[in-house]
Amino acid sequence: MSQKHLIAIDLGATSGRVILATIDGQRIGLEELNRFPTRMIRLFGRYYWDIYALFGHICDGLRDAARKGVAIDSIGIDTWGVDMAFVGRDGQLLGLPRAYRDPYTDGTPEEFFRTVPRREVYDRTGIQIMNFNTLYQLAAARRERCDALMAADKLLFIPDALAYLLTGRMVCEYTILSTSQLMDPRGKRLDAKLLAAAGVRPEQFPGIVFPGEIVGHLSAEIAEATGLGPVPVIAVAGHDTASAVAAVPASDERFAYLSSGTWSLMGIEVREPVITDESFRLNFSNEGGVEGTTRLLKNITGMWLLEQCRAAWKARGRDYSYPEIVAMTSAAEPFAAWIDPDDARFAAPTDMEAAIRAYCRETGQTEPADDAALMRCIFESLALKYREVLDKLRRLAPFPLQTLHVIGGGAQNDLLNRMTASATGVPVVAGPSEATALGNVLVQARALGLAADLKDMRRLAAESVATRRFEPEESARWQAAYDAYERITQQA
Template sequence: MIKYSIAVDIGASSGRLILGYLENNEMQLKEIHRFENKIVQKGESFCWEVDKLFQEIINGLKKCNEMGIKPDSIGIDTWAVDFVLLDENDQPLTHAVSYRDPRTDGMMEEVFELFSKERLYLETGIQFQKFNTIYQLYSLKKSQPEILEKAKSFLMIPDYLNFLLTGKKANEYTNATSTQLVNAFTKKWDHQILNVLGINKEMFQEIHMPKTSLGNLSSEIVSEIGFDMDVILPATHDTGSAVLSVPEQDDSIYISSGTWSLMGVENYFPICITKALDYNFTNEGGMDYQYRFLKNIMGLWMIQEVKRNYLDEYTFAELVDLAREAKDYKAIVNVNEDCFLKPDNMIQEIMNSCVQTGQPIPSTPGEVAKCVFDSLAACYQTAVEEIEEIFEKSFSKINVIGGGCQNELLNQLIADVTHKEVYAGPVEATAIGNIVAQLISLGEMNGIKEARSIIKNSFEVKKYMPTTTVTN
C-alpha cells in the first residue's frame, strides 16, 4: 500500500505543499498548494507573518481532503536562524523578526568581546553572519531584556509551526545548529556560551534528529482539516533537506541555489580549523549527524530584488536573455557585501559598487543582470578554490540543485569559470529531501543511500561542460 507524505517547504518569497510518494521505485511529486511569503514591517521591525503561513498550511491540508488525499505524514522546512519566543501561556512574546532586520548591526562585534571569535568557531563550527540567532538573541537582551526574562520556550520557525500542529515543543537538529549556539561535537545546546552571554538556557527544547515523529495532529487541527496524520521532522533547515536530494556525492561539490546559494560538501566530522574560520565556512548539521561544510553566498536574492526594482517589468527568463545579449559588459561585485543584504535599491547598490571599484557602471537591465550572474559565478569559483585548499584535493563536478538550477546561463558560467562539469537538478530539491526523511521514517526507504539512488532515477539532471574559451 502506497504511503503519501506532504512536504511543507517555505522559502523567503513563497511556500508550497507538495505531495510525495513512491511508485514503481520512482518518486512522484504533486503540488497541492502554493502561497506567498514576504517580509512586512511591523512597527520598527521587519517580520515574517508566521500566523498567515500556518493558515496557508491549513488551507493546503483542506485542499488535500477535498481532493480525496489523506497523507500518512507531514514535514515542515523553512529558512534558518529566525525564531519565536513563547511565554508561560505559550503565547508569542514578539513578532517573528526577520534575519534581514537591522537589529543585529554591531552585535557580532559585541559578542566577540565576551566570547572570542576563535573560541566561538572552535565550539560551534558555524559561519559568522551578523544575522545568526546568537546575535539576534543578544540584541534582544540589550534592547528588551524583559522579553528574554519572560521567555519560557525558544522555537525556530518550523518548530513553532510544528507546535501549532501538534501542541508539542521540540528543537530540530539541523536548524538548531544554524543558531551558532549548538556545540559541534556534543551536538547539544552549548550552555557555556549561553551562560557567558547571559541567555536563559532553560527556554531551549530538547534537540531531536530528522526522521523523529512528533506524533499525531492535535484534535483541534484534525477537526478543522478532516483527517489525522503523523508529524515527522525532516531536516527543518531547508538547505539540510535540499542537500539530501543531491544525486551524486562522490567527488562532488553542491550548490543549493535559491534566494541564498549554499555551496559546500558533505562531511562526517566538523572542520573547525583556522583556515575554515578564515574563509568563513560553516559546519551545519545534517541528517544522521552528517555535517554540511559549506559557505553561505548571497544568491539569487540579488536578481529577485533587481526584478522588483524594475517594477516586475521583466520576468526572470527575460532578464537572463537580456544578460546574454549584454555579452560585452564585464564587471564583478562582491555579492557577500552587507550592502546587498537588504538595500533600498539593489540596482543602485550594484552601480555604487562598480563606481567604488573603478569598473564600468551597468546602464541597462541586461548589464545589471549580467553583473549579478557573473558576480555569483566568480564567488562560486572562489569558494571552490577554498574548499579544494582545505580538503587538499580537487573535485571534478558541481551539483546545482533547487530552483536556481533552471538558470542555464548561470549553470554554464559556473562550468566555464570553475572548469568543472556541472550537473543541474533536481529542481524541487528541498521538497524531495523533506519527503525522503518522512519516507525513511515510515519505512518506505532504507536510508540516504537508497533514497539518492531513487532520486537519480526519478528526476531530470542536465549536464553542462566547460567551454574551451572561458568567458564572463
C-alpha cells in the same frame, strides 16, 4: 508496495509551498497544492515574519490535501534557518518572530566577542560568523530588552514553531539548531557558555530531535479543521538546505553542492566537523545533515540581487519575465563589470540597482548601461563568486571535487549554470529544482521504512528527477575574468 502519500511543507525566504508526494517504491511524484509568499513585514522600524499568515497558508494546503481523498501517511516541515519564535508559559506565541534581515544585529558580533572571543566562538560551534546568526539575534534582543524574550519560557526555531502550532508539541530539531551558532557540533548539544553569554538558558530550549523522529500528531483541533485526521508530523531536516542536500542525486561523495535560490549555499558533505585554522580563516560553517553527516559550507548571497532589482523595475513599469531576463542577459556585453555579491551594501539596500551602480563606480568600473547590462553583471558576478568559494572549499575537502550539483530553484537557470561550469572549471549537474521538498519527503520516507539509508534515499532521488549537465567552456576567457574579479573585489 502500495502507494504512500506524504506532505512536504517547504518554506523559503521568499515563498512557501505545500506539496503532496506520492511514493510507489521506485519513484516519487510531487504535486504542488499551494504556493504563497513568505514576505517580511515592517512594523515600528523592525522586520518580522507573519507566522500566523504562514500557518494559515499551511492549513489551506493541508485542506487541499484532504480534498484529494487519499490517506496521508506523514507530514514534514523545513524552513530557512536562524530565526526564532518565543513562547510564553501559557503556551502562546509572544509576538511575531524577528526576521534575519533586520539590521538590529549590525555590530553585535564584535560586541559579543568582547565577552567570548571570535576564535573561541568558532572553535565551539564551527559556524561561519554572520550578523544574523541566532547567537547574535538573541544578544541583540537582550540588549534591546525585548519584552518577548524576557518573558519567554521556550525558544523555538521556525519549523519547530510551525510544528508546535500543528501538534501542540515543542521540540528542537537538530539541523535547524545547527545553523544557530549555539551548538557544539561534535557533541550535537547546546553550548552552555554561549547561551549564558547571549543571556538565555538551556532549559528554554525543548529536547533535541533528529531527522526521522516523530514530533507528534496533528492536534484534534487541526485534524478536524483540515480534515486530515491525526496524521504524524515527522522531524525532517528542518533546515531547508539540509533537506535539499539529502536530495542530491549523487552516487558517491566526491561532489560539491550549490543550493541555489534567494541564498546560495555551497559546500560538501563530510562525516566529522572541519574546525581548523584554515576553516576559521575562510569562515566556513559546519552544519548538521541527515544520518550524522556534517555539511561544510559557506553562505553566499544568491538571486536576492536579481529579485530586488526585478521588484524595483516592476514598480517602475518594467516587468520582465524570466525568459526575457535570460534573453536580455545573453545579449548583453560579457565581462563588462562585476560586484562581490556578499558585500554588506547588498544585504538590505533600499535600492539594489543604485547599490550595484555605486559599487561599480567606487571600484573604477563602468556602470551597467541598462537593465540588461545590470542583469549580466549579476549573473557573471554570481558565477565568479561560486568559483571563489569552490576554490576555498577544495582546500578544506578531504577528497577531490569532481562535480558541482546545483539544486533548488537555481537548477532551472540554464544560463547561470552554464556560466558556473565555465567559471569553476568543473561539470555542473543541475537538478532537482524542488530539492528541499524532495529531501523533506525522502527523510519522511526513510522514517516510514521506504528507504534503507542515505544512499538509498539518493538512489530514489536520482530515479525520480531529470537532471541536466553543463561542461566548462571558454576556460581562458573565464580565467581572465576571474583574475579581474579578484582584483576588483579585493579593493572594494
